[in-house]
Amino acid sequence: MNLTAKDKDTVRTFWAKISTNAEDIGTDALSRLLVVYPQTKTYFSHWKDLSPGSAPVKKHGATVMAGVADAVAKIDDLRAGLLSLSELHAFTLRVDPANFKVLSHNILVVLATSFPNDFTPEVHVAMDKFLSAVALALSEKYR
Amino acid sequence: MVEWTDEERKAITTLWGQIDVGEIGPQALTRLLIVYPWTQRHFGAFGNLSTYAAIVGNAKVAQHGKTVMSGLETAVKNMDNIKNAYAKLSVMHSDKLHVDPDNFRALAECISVVVAAKFGPTVFTASFQEAWQKFLAVVVSALGRQYH
Numbered sequence: 001m002n003l004t005a006k007d008k009d010t011v012r013t014f015w016a017k018i019s020t021n022a023e024d025i026g027t028d029a030l031s032r033l034l035v036v037y038p039q040t041k042t043y044f045s046h047w048k049d050l051s052p053g054s055a056p057v058k059k060h061g062a063t064v065m066a067g068v069a070d071a072v073a074k075i076d077d078l079r080a081g082l083l084s085l086s087e088l089h090a091f092t093l094r095v096d097p098a099n100f101k102v103l104s105h106n107i108l109v110v111l112a113t114s115f116p117n118d119f120t121p122e123v124h125v126a127m128d129k130f131l132s133a134v135a136l137a138l139s140e141k142y143r
Numbered sequence: 144m145v146e147w148t149d150e151e152r153k154a155i156t157t158l159w160g161q162i163d164v165g166e167i168g169p170q171a172l173t174r175l176l177i178v179y180p181w182t183q184r185h186f187g188a189f190g191n192l193s194t195y196a197a198i199v200g201n202a203k204v205a206q207h208g209k210t211v212m213s214g215l216e217t218a219v220k221n222m223d224n225i226k227n228a229y230a231k232l233s234v235m236h237s238d239k240l241h242v243d244p245d246n247f248r249a250l251a252e253c254i255s256v257v258v259a260a261k262f263g264p265t266v267f268t269a270s271f272q273e274a275w276q277k278f279l280a281v282v283v284s285a286l287g288r289q290y291h
Contacts, residue, residue: 032269035270035272036269109255109256109272113264114264121173121177121195121199122195124178128178
């Protein structure tokens with residue numbers, strides 16, 4: 001399953017519309033992840049406050065979305081573009097790759113709540129494919 | 144048996160009370176057929192599904208979306224016995240319709256996205272999302288339970 005030229009255009013256009021809200025999207029998606037999939041809290045036992053919208057959640061949500069922004073810019077070669085991020089996740093963070101899918105779902109839910117008119121079925125499928133491709137690129141160095 | 148907190152029951156009945164199955168159902172099924180196009184394999188008799196516009200405008204898709212979404216009423220009315228309430232439907236999906244149960248999970252995701260878009264962030268909070276997705280997960284599990 002590959003990103004077509006149309007998919008990339010759709011992602012870039014949609015991202016241009018929403019990128020100013022990236023930090024809020026990240027905070028909301030991460031907050032939902034921790035509530036709806038409590039097993040993900042195991043990765044953040046070093047945080048003082050895991051409640052929705054807390055300071056560490058906001059900071060980390062922004063970090064994650066900066067990574068997504070980077071991926072949009074490197075959409076033509078995600079494997080190469082996200083290589084160092086993949087190494088980070090594989091060797092240092094060692095996040096179970098199943099969690100990429102779950103975070104992607106929460107990003108899509110946040111996009112749906114925040115941009116109900118722009119998040120059309122066409123945008124939905126392009127973003128779902130894009131986030132899957134990002135997840136795959138992040139998993140690259142795992143084994 | 145599934146344990147529901149009072150907050151979860153309240154979230155589910157609040158959301159269900161404001162869901163128009165004729166509105167949400169068609170949108171969810173449309174998204175399933177667009178986002179996971181291999182699901183179209185079950186709808187050969189539905190006519191033109193060749194473009195996004197064709198799917199969105201397809202009356203049979205809309206009707207079927209409403210039918211499927213209405214099926215959740217059984218779960219809302221039998222929250223403490225969802226497993227058994229869907230036993231017959233599960234057998235039907237397995238033996239008659241031959242639907243891969245992974246499709247139930249995919250449709251549940253699409254339903255959640257459509258519900259999220261409808262209710263927005265102030266109603267569809269993280270805790271409402273948790274309750275709603277747990278509810279759908281129980282239904283998905285019940286529908287897959289009789290496969291053999």
